[in-house]
Amino acid sequence: KVLGMEWSASWDLAWLESVCNFQNKSNIADLIVRITFYRSQGGTYSPELNTCKFRTVSRTINADEDGLFVGKEGSELIQSLSLLQKEFKVGLYTQNYKSISDWSFVKTTSALFYVQASMDAQKRELDDLIILNNQGLVCELLFSNLLILNKGQLYCLGKSSGAIEGTFLSALQEKIEVKEIRLSLEQLKKIDYLFRCNSVRGIQRIELSK
Numbered sequence: 001k002v003l004g005m006e007w008s009a010s011w012d013l014a015w016l017e018s019v020c021n022f023q024n025k026s027n028i029a030d031l032i033v034r035i036t037f038y039r040s041q042g043g044t045y046s047p048e049l050n051t052c053k054f055r056t057v058s059r060t061i062n063a064d065e066d067g068l069f070v071g072k073e074g075s076e077l078i079q080s081l082s083l084l085q086k087e088f089k090v091g092l093y094t095q096n097y098k099s100i101s102d103w104s105f106v107k108t109t110s111a112l113f114y115v116q117a118s119m120d121a122q123k124r125e126l127d128d129l130i131i132l133n134n135q136g137l138v139c140e141l142l143f144s145n146l147l148i149l150n151k152g153q154l155y156c157l158g159k160s161s162g163a164i165e166g167t168f169l170s171a172l173q174e175k176i177e178v179k180e181i182r183l184s185l186e187q188l189k190k191i192d193y194l195f196r197c198n199s200v201r202g203i204q205r206i207e208l209s210k
Helices: 013-023 074-083 112-123 167-175
Strands: 031-039 052-060 087-098 128-133 138-141 145-150 153-157 178-181 193-198 202-208
Touching (some): 013 031, 013 052, 074 145, 087 112, 087 138, 112 128, 138 153, 145 167, 167 178
Parallel strands (some): 087 202
Antiparallel strands (some): 031 052, 128 138, 145 153
């Protein structure tokens, strides 16, 4: 709705399940299905129609044994997070900054910013990069939301920081209280535990490279 696109009433959870089942006819355990919604053709930058169409793509993935997935609640989840051992090395991306807008939380097909940032991570031999918004505050990572565990409380960065509204983070917030905050670089350096999370990797511990 925020993009002015008209959503079909038939696209409900039952429809979503049928699409995923169709893509996974071979019952592959580690399969990711991507559904991309786009505006109907016509009008180039001045659309003639606002109805939606969609396309699906599926691929197998290598399940990461170092990720923690949503299956626990409350203090049990907090304890499991603090026990994660492997730390993925991340740095700061400072060549460009993500602009905060009314639709910056939406994952779109415009990926140029993330591609450029990923190339920087490869050059620096880092597992990931922390992206900053145009206010100089922490926003998100390349493909993940940032999770913060500090003094037994979970925090995340939300729309006000320009972060993408990730599906994994949304599911996690239904299990346990995750407070949304705005985070400066100085505050970032004082955090007890840092994690990245998305629907493919689950939750993984990260360490800010010096």
